[in-house]
Amino acid sequence: xxxxxxxxxxxxxxxxxxxxxxxxxxxxxxxxxxxxxxxxxxxxxxxxxxxxxxxxxxxxxxxxxxxxxxxxxxxxxxxxxxxxxxxxxxxxxxxxxxxxxxxxxxxxxxxxxxxxxxxxxxxxxxxxxxxxxxxxxxxxxxxxxxxxxxxxxxxxxxxxxxxxxxxxxxxxxxxxxxxxxxxxxxxxxxxxxxxxxxxxxxxxxxxxxxxxxxxxxxxxxxxxxxxxxxxxxxxxxxxxx
Amino acid sequence: xxxxxxxxxxxxxxxxxxxxxxxxxxxxxxxxxxxxxxxxxxxxxxxxxxxxxxxxxxxxxxxxxxxxxxxxxxxxxxxxxxxxxxxxxxxxxxxxxxxxxxxxxxxxxxxxxxxxxxxxxxxxxxxxxxxxxxxxxxxxxxxxxxxxxxxxxxxxxxxxxxxxxxxxxxxxxxxxxxxxxxxxxxxxxxxxxxxxxxxxxxxxxxxxxxxxxxxxxxxxxxxxxxxxxxxxxxxxxxxxx
DNA sequence: TAGTGGTCTAGACCACTAG
DNA sequence: TAGTGGTCTAGACCACTAG
Numbered sequence: 001x002x003x004x005x006x007x008x009x010x011x012x013x014x015x016x017x018x019x020x021x022x023x024x025x026x027x028x029x030x031x032x033x034x035x036x037x038x039x040x041x042x043x044x045x046x047x048x049x050x051x052x053x054x055x056x057x058x059x060x061x062x063x064x065x066x067x068x069x070x071x072x073x074x075x076x077x078x079x080x081x082x083x084x085x086x087x088x089x090x091x092x093x094x095x096x097x098x099x100x101x102x103x104x105x106x107x108x109x110x111x112x113x114x115x116x117x118x119x120x121x122x123x124x125x126x127x128x129x130x131x132x133x134x135x136x137x138x139x140x141x142x143x144x145x146x147x148x149x150x151x152x153x154x155x156x157x158x159x160x161x162x163x164x165x166x167x168x169x170x171x172x173x174x175x176x177x178x179x180x181x182x183x184x185x186x187x188x189x190x191x192x193x194x195x196x197x198x199x200x201x202x203x204x205x206x207x208x209x210x211x212x213x214x215x216x217x218x219x220x221x222x223x224x225x226x227x228x229x230x231x232x233x234x235x236x237x238x239x240x241x
Numbered sequence: 242x243x244x245x246x247x248x249x250x251x252x253x254x255x256x257x258x259x260x261x262x263x264x265x266x267x268x269x270x271x272x273x274x275x276x277x278x279x280x281x282x283x284x285x286x287x288x289x290x291x292x293x294x295x296x297x298x299x300x301x302x303x304x305x306x307x308x309x310x311x312x313x314x315x316x317x318x319x320x321x322x323x324x325x326x327x328x329x330x331x332x333x334x335x336x337x338x339x340x341x342x343x344x345x346x347x348x349x350x351x352x353x354x355x356x357x358x359x360x361x362x363x364x365x366x367x368x369x370x371x372x373x374x375x376x377x378x379x380x381x382x383x384x385x386x387x388x389x390x391x392x393x394x395x396x397x398x399x400x401x402x403x404x405x406x407x408x409x410x411x412x413x414x415x416x417x418x419x420x421x422x423x424x425x426x427x428x429x430x431x432x433x434x435x436x437x438x439x440x441x442x443x444x445x446x447x448x449x450x451x452x453x454x455x456x457x458x459x460x461x462x463x464x465x466x467x468x469x470x471x472x473x474x475x476x477x478x479x480x481x482x
Numbered sequence: 483t484a485g486t487g488g489t490c491t492a493g494a495c496c497a498c499t500a501g
Numbered sequence: 502t503a504g505t506g507g508t509c510t511a512g513a514c515c516a517c518t519a520g
Contacts, residue, residue: 064487
């Protein structure tokens with residue numbers, strides 16, 4: 001009935017921070033002082049402070065106190081998936097080929113593999129309303145006996161391709177986002193002209209030890225591409241119930 | 242001395258999830274069962290579960306149990322700031338003008354203001370190694386007596402401009418990221434040709450009630466622009482100590 | 483030495499779920 | 502009705518900080 005005490009404390013302290021009554025760098029009241037102020041036990045106060053810390057409002061320094069954090073102005077949450085991050089989703093994909101190839105210097109660098117190690121090369125074209133909208137290249141280190149099932153590769157995102165065995169929880173990912181003018185090959189594949197810009201998304205997948213387990217580039221036709229991101233200071237996206 | 246019990250429990254459950262021993266959708270042991278397994282009090286078990294939930298591994302359904310989450314494959318953390326998100330930072334900015342203007346339909350729509358309301362228009366060019374690399378336009382709803390201090394605007398990021406009074410904690414932000422070919426005006430300002438792509442970043446700032454308090458677009462020369470994002474499933478960036 | 487936050491206990495009462 | 506997670510208490514001992 002009504003919101004719990006610890007959330008009331010959270011809201012009160014948030015209000016003080018949002019209004020500027022207490023500022024970044026300031027120490028807030030000690031846990032014992034808050035216990036007295038709200039007439040609650042210390043565990044309840046600590047629950048409130050845990051919430052405030054997880055939302056980025058405060059941090060604690062053991063032996064000293066709890067302090068108001070600097071707001072993280074520059075941090076956003078971005079949702080990206082090469083199969084549905086464009087205007088109007090991908091309707092179909094065309095699997096150009098799957099090959100086992102010698103790595104180029106660039107691939108050796110990005111996958112951190114020895115130069116005699118082979119890699120699986122997957123090339124796809126994404127189709128929207130009958131027209132090619134993206135050209136997609138993936139490299140995965142090859143090991144003997146690796147099952148490469150074309151049907152599975154066809155419609156899968158990169159993390160899905162790489163994680164056939166490994167849990168997706170264990171994969172770290174890095175994205176690089178840039179623009180370029182199309183070269184001759186891209187112009188042919190995407191059916192575009194010199195003046196049409198191309199959005200380039202580089203994806204790197206890493207295992208728990210940050211060893212690369214996949215590297216890929218997707219070239220999107222510029223007019224079919226838009227990414228969105230939202231400020232993340234209060235990130236409640238993990239809270240389902 | 243050594244890590245606390247609750248972190249041991251966290252690591253054990255993480256290992257079970259990462260190895261696939263327990264899968265997304267599965268219910269994990271009840272809190273009381275975990276109390277017995279580790280011979281600890283329920284509050285200690287709950288501390289562990291709170292950590293796992295905040296890192297996205299599990300979620301709880303009151304009355305039923307705790308469940309393994311679906312990994313959020315598509316979620317990334319992006320750091321963006323129009324003053325330092327390019328290759329080689331901005332060395333200087335040129336303030337083209339600050340004016341109070343009638344809003345266009347686009348501005349009315351994006352700032353959600355009445356059409357008779359005036360807006361402050363700020364136009365800047367960002368300079369790197371003596372050359373223009375970005376063209377930056379901001380719109381802020383104008384109110385009578387609003388102090389517009391050119392010195393403050395000159396080198397400030399958008400959140401800084403808008404938040405002179407309001408705490409940065411209270412501002413929500415939205416980014417849109419897209420590409421375009423340069424129009425005549427951009428070609429002149431950035432000194433580029435038709436074939437040079439332009440990265441377009443649209444920023445919208447909103448107050449606590451999600452009312453727009455600022456809207457702006459930055460046009461970056463494509464070859465000076467790259468964004469990076471990292472997977473965020475385990476987001477420890479708020480933990481300072 | 484007094485005060486701070488970190489960890490942990492052994493209980494309590496509650497609303498909710500599902501047989 | 503038995504079991505689950507959510508909130509809360511009133512204590513304890515610890516390492517660390519800073520005068």
